Amino acid sequence: MRTLIFRTAAPTLTALMLLFSVFVLLRGHNEPGGGFIGGLIAVSAFAIHGIAFGVHQVRRTLYFHPMAISGFGLFLAILAGLISLAFRVPLLTGLWTSLTFGDLTIDLSTPMLFDIGVYLVVVGSITSIALALEGREDA
Amino acid sequence: MGTGAQSLTLLALLLPFLGAIAAPLLTRVLKHNAAWVLALVPLWIFIHFTGFMGTVAGGETVAGFFDWIPSLGVGFSWYLDGLSLTFALLISGIGTLIVLYSGGYLKGHQQQGRFFSFILMFMGAMQGLVVSDSFMTLFVFWELTSITSFLLIGFDHDREAARRAALQALIVTGLGGLSLLAGLLVIWNATGINSLSALLGSGDAMRSSPLYLLALVLVLGGAFTKSAQFPLHFWLPNAMQAPTPVSAYLHSATMVKAGVYLLMRLNPALGGTTAWETILPLFGGVTLLVGTVLAMRQTDLKLMLAYTTVASLGLLVMLTGFGSDKAIEAAVLYLIAHSMFKGALFMVAGLIDHETGVRDIRRLGGIGRAMPVTFAAGLLAALSMGGLPLFFGFLAKEEIYAALPTGTPWGMLLTAVAVGGNALMFAIAFMVGLKPFIGARGDIPKKAHEGPPLLWIGPLVLGLSGLVAALLSGPAHFMLSSPMSSAVAGTAIEVHASTVPHIGLPLLLSLVTIALGLTAYLTRDRLREVVAAGLKAIGWGPDLGFDQVMRGLLKLSFVVTKIVQSGRLDIYLTVTFSMVALALLVPMVIYNELPVMPEMPMLLVHEWTIVVIAVIGLGAVVYAKDRLTAIVSLGIQGLAVALLFMLFGAPDLSFTQFMIETLSVVILALVMTRLRLSPTDHRPASEKVLDVTISGACGLAFGLLLLKVTQNPFDDTLSEFFETHSLAIAHGRNIVNVIIVDFRGLDTLGEIAVVMVAGLAILALTRVRTPDRKPPATLEGG
Numbered sequence: 001m002r003t004l005i006f007r008t009a010a011p012t013l014t015a016l017m018l019l020f021s022v023f024v025l026l027r028g029h030n031e032p033g034g035g036f037i038g039g040l041i042a043v044s045a046f047a048i049h050g051i052a053f054g055v056h057q058v059r060r061t062l063y064f065h066p067m068a069i070s071g072f073g074l075f076l077a078i079l080a081g082l083i084s085l086a087f088r089v090p091l092l093t094g095l096w097t098s099l100t101f102g103d104l105t106i107d108l109s110t111p112m113l114f115d116i117g118v119y120l121v122v123v124g125s126i127t128s129i130a131l132a133l134e135g136r137e138d139a
Numbered sequence: 140m141g142t143g144a145q146s147l148t149l150l151a152l153l154l155p156f157l158g159a160i161a162a163p164l165l166t167r168v169l170k171h172n173a174a175w176v177l178a179l180v181p182l183w184i185f186i187h188f189t190g191f192m193g194t195v196a197g198g199e200t201v202a203g204f205f206d207w208i209p210s211l212g213v214g215f216s217w218y219l220d221g222l223s224l225t226f227a228l229l230i231s232g233i234g235t236l237i238v239l240y241s242g243g244y245l246k247g248h249q250q251q252g253r254f255f256s257f258i259l260m261f262m263g264a265m266q267g268l269v270v271s272d273s274f275m276t277l278f279v280f281w282e283l284t285s286i287t288s289f290l291l292i293g294f295d296h297d298r299e300a301a302r303r304a305a306l307q308a309l310i311v312t313g314l315g316g317l318s319l320l321a322g323l324l325v326i327w328n329a330t331g332i333n334s335l336s337a338l339l340g341s342g343d344a345m346r347s348s349p350l351y352l353l354a355l356v357l358v359l360g361g362a363f364t365k366s367a368q369f370p371l372h373f374w375l376p377n378a379m380q381a382p383t384p385v386s387a388y389l390h391s392a393t394m395v396k397a398g399v400y401l402l403m404r405l406n407p408a409l410g411g412t413t414a415w416e417t418i419l420p421l422f423g424g425v426t427l428l429v430g431t432v433l434a435m436r437q438t439d440l441k442l443m444l445a446y447t448t449v450a451s452l453g454l455l456v457m458l459t460g461f462g463s464d465k466a467i468e469a470a471v472l473y474l475i476a477h478s479m480f481k482g483a484l485f486m487v488a489g490l491i492d493h494e495t496g497v498r499d500i501r502r503l504g505g506i507g508r509a510m511p512v513t514f515a516a517g518l519l520a521a522l523s524m525g526g527l528p529l530f531f532g533f534l535a536k537e538e539i540y541a542a543l544p545t546g547t548p549w550g551m552l553l554t555a556v557a558v559g560g561n562a563l564m565f566a567i568a569f570m571v572g573l574k575p576f577i578g579a580r581g582d583i584p585k586k587a588h589e590g591p592p593l594l595w596i597g598p599l600v601l602g603l604s605g606l607v608a609a610l611l612s613g614p615a616h617f618m619l620s621s622p623m624s625s626a627v628a629g630t631a632i633e634v635h636a637s638t639v640p641h642i643g644l645p646l647l648l649s650l651v652t653i654a655l656g657l658t659a660y661l662t663r664d665r666l667r668e669v670v671a672a673g674l675k676a677i678g679w680g681p682d683l684g685f686d687q688v689m690r691g692l693l694k695l696s697f698v699v700t701k702i703v704q705s706g707r708l709d710i711y712l713t714v715t716f717s718m719v720a721l722a723l724l725v726p727m728v729i730y731n732e733l734p735v736m737p738e739m740p741m742l743l744v745h746e747w748t749i750v751v752i753a754v755i756g757l758g759a760v761v762y763a764k765d766r767l768t769a770i771v772s773l774g775i776q777g778l779a780v781a782l783l784f785m786l787f788g789a790p791d792l793s794f795t796q797f798m799i800e801t802l803s804v805v806i807l808a809l810v811m812t813r814l815r816l817s818p819t820d821h822r823p824a825s826e827k828v829l830d831v832t833i834s835g836a837c838g839l840a841f842g843l844l845l846l847k848v849t850q851n852p853f854d855d856t857l858s859e860f861f862e863t864h865s866l867a868i869a870h871g872r873n874i875v876n877v878i879i880v881d882f883r884g885l886d887t888l889g890e891i892a893v894v895m896v897a898g899l900a901i902l903a904l905t906r907v908r909t910p911d912r913k914p915p916a917t918l919e920g921g
Contacts, residue, residue: 024794028873028876029870029871029872029873029876029877029880030871030872030873031872031873032790032791032794032873032875033791033794033873033876034791034873034875034879035879035880036795036879037791037794037795037798040795040798040799040802041798043798043802044798044801044802044805047802047805051805066898067895067898067899067902070894070895070898071895073891073895074891074892074895077887077888077891078888081884081885081888091885092881092884092885092888094869094870094881094884096870107870109870111869111871111877111880111881112880114880114881114884114887114888115876115879115880117891118879118880118887118891121891121894121895122891122894124895124898125894125895125897125898125899126802126894126898128898128901128902129806129898129901129902130802130805130806130809132901132902132905133806133809133812133813133905134809
């Protein structure tokens with residue numbers, strides 16, 4: 001699969017897909033998208049990268065072990081749930097707040113944090129599986 | 140009882156466990172002298188319980204209650220009457236001495252701290268067991284004693300024999316525990332009562348219940364395993380693999396009496412029936428005989444004592460089964476006497492072993508001059524065990540003979556059994572408490588000398604208490620025996636036994652016993668040979684049977700595992716999907732719930748095109764020459780379906796489907812490269828037909844199911860709820876996403892945890908090399 005065209009296109013493709021995956025993740029609350037889908041797009045991006053340059057290269061790019069990313073995602077999701085306990089409402093109750101920078105208003109919420117957690121779990125776990133199948137685990 | 144006193148009793152119940160936590164640290168600092176500090180725990184409990192003696196002797200009871208599982212009406216409750224109080228005092232009193240003794244016995248042992256910890260845990264469990272009121276606490280503590288006993292028997296876990304004995308004890312008593320649980324549940328079911336104190340007052344209701352016999356058999360299953368009744372006695376002698384303090388404490392003075400305790404406790408509720416008065420004396424009598432005869436066979440001091448313990452437990456069960464007031468008195472007196480003299484003799488045996496390095500009765504002799512205190516303790520205990528006047532054992536024996544019915548053949552048989560058993564126990568008592576100390580000096584490797592105070596305090600105090608309790612029999616009966624007998628009988632009983640013998644038949648039987656016992660003591664070597672020859676002729680025992688059963692179980696489970704988990708993926712898939720197809724199709728056909736065939740839908744050209752693409756993809760999967768093509772074709776079919784989702788208004792689903800299909804193709808292709816399969820399919824035609832049938836049936840079944848579901852009226856309450864509330868309370872316009880991250884966040888949390896675990900599992904699987912499959916050869920492996 002390491003044709004010249006593919007190897008030239010792969011980095012750009014990977015970068016674009018990753019960017020798109022984050023876009024899909026963040027818009028998910030109001031438009032089609034969300035953590036699951038975003039995560040799957042990101043995994044595809046890494047898969048393309050892996051097919052073009054090999055497993056080792058992907059592991060270096062990721063820096064963290066994919067399972068560690070997955071674990072951090074689960075941690076974020078649980079944290080998002082626990083935050084509501086601090087405000088004396090039941091676990092996983094959605095909490096919202098807005099930050100204003102001049103004209104720009106950003107809505108922040110625990111469901112968003114939760115969704116980021118979902119995204120990371122999906123990215124980590126499935127990338128881990130794909131990489132393990134693609135080459136011997138050496139990291 | 141005030142709340143203050145109630146809290147103190149709760150503390151007394153919990154303190155051993157706290158002590159168990161502190162023990163290893165304390166032992167690290169103080170070495171074996173930690174025993175002096177740790178002994179304060181049982182000592183304080185002992186003193187705390189003596190505080191109730193006046194109340195209980197006055198015929199009252201002490202109860203306490205804390206909520207535990209309120210939804211089931213189960214409380215952490217205790218109930219102190221004569222029976223439980225006497226047991227509590229025995230456990231904490233002997234426990235104090237045992238902790239001290241362990242300090243000396245395991246001095247310098249690497250794991251002494253752990254030992255203290257285990258023994259205190261056991262103490263807490265046993266203490267809880269005897270004062271429990273609710274069935275649940277009783278059962279929990281009952282199991283805890285089994286578990287701590289397992290830990291203590293297997294304390295020297297680098298020896299195989301110790302591991303085997305520990306496992307055996309756990310399996311036998313654990314099974315008994317389950318039987319007890321079932322029995323208690325049956326009682327609960329039959330009477331609606333779930334506490335002992337309430338049950339004691341409802342004996343008639345219980346006895347007339349149709350479930351009585353079932354409850355009795357199940358409860359006896361628990362009691363007989365714990366109290367080592369024949370033929371389930373074999374675990375107790377094997378438990379002698381434990382360090383001697385354990386043998387003295389668990390396997391003679393306390394834990395093995397839990398079964399007897401249970402029988403005594405339930406006597407007012409379950410006793411008095413023909414079944415009770417037949418089963419108990421029968422098993423008890425056989426156990427008494429078997430135990431004493433087997434004890435004569437042994438040459439190891441501890442094993443001799445272990446078999447006489449089995450015999451004594453048989454005697455106690457037999458007496459409890461008679462149900463007469465006299466018999467109950469006898470059982471109570473013998474139980475108290477036995478705890479004292481047997482605990483003392485075990486500690487003496489351990490002391491001899493510790494100081495001389497020998498436990499073989501044939502090699503021991505003449506060490507009395509070097510170990511005078513040990514000799515004194517041993518002799519005191521032996522005199523009590525032999526049932527000689529002036530000792531508490533004598534009181535017990537007199538009562539036993541006075542209690543035995545002699546009018547019937549059945550009664551005469553039991554009397555003969557009791558006399559024979561007691562005579563042999565007399566012989567064993569002096570073989571342990573006298574023989575090693577007198578006569579010519581034996582073949583002893585170490586130079587014998589007296590042990591340190593930590594070692595001889597315990598046996599000496601227990602030996603002396605057998606004398607003191609008999610001399611002060613009035614107060615002893617008032618404080619302990621009478622309240623305990625009353626609790627067992629369910630009616631007030633006053634015990635009057637004293638060191639003055641009953642003139643008449645009991646005295647005569649006593650004399651016969653002593654004469655027989657002396658003869659047995661003097662001809663011990665000859666008797667041993669006879670018993671050994673007899674056993675050799677039989678050649679099989681329950682201990683061997685246990686191994687056979689365990690080996691059979693292992694073989695059976697191996698065979699079953701091999702059938703159920705053949706390790707062949709194609710068989711798993713065939714079974715799984717056949718079941719899926721059958722589970723879906725059979726009910727639909729049987730209940731005539733097949734869907735009505737729908738009309739041909741009106742589709743536009745581009746929609747038809749997509750459907751056709753999906754069908755072509757499917758065809759390509761089936762007719763593909765090699766596996767890679769098949770995988771890619773499956774992807775084509777999937778993408779076509781994703782497009783359909785998009786066209787019919789499910790963008791999120793479609794989006795996800797696209798990604799899943801893409802990744803499935805990638806990952807399946809990767810799996811194929813790893814599995815090193817041949818690129819083409821080599822299945823024979825017959826297998827292909829079967830596989831096609833199964834997959835066709837599955838597809839048909841799901842299709843029919845979906846059609847049927849859509850033909851039913853659709854309940855859209857939930858959809859409406861989500862539509863109205865998604866934006867209003869969850870600030871999101873994408874309902875699917877809002878459901879995932881907010882309305883059903885907890886589900887999603889579980890799902891992503893599953894995703895992660897699956898990832899970990901697959902990661903682990905990719906690292907597995909070809910596994911070995913060998914049957915486990917033995918029970919070994921602990």
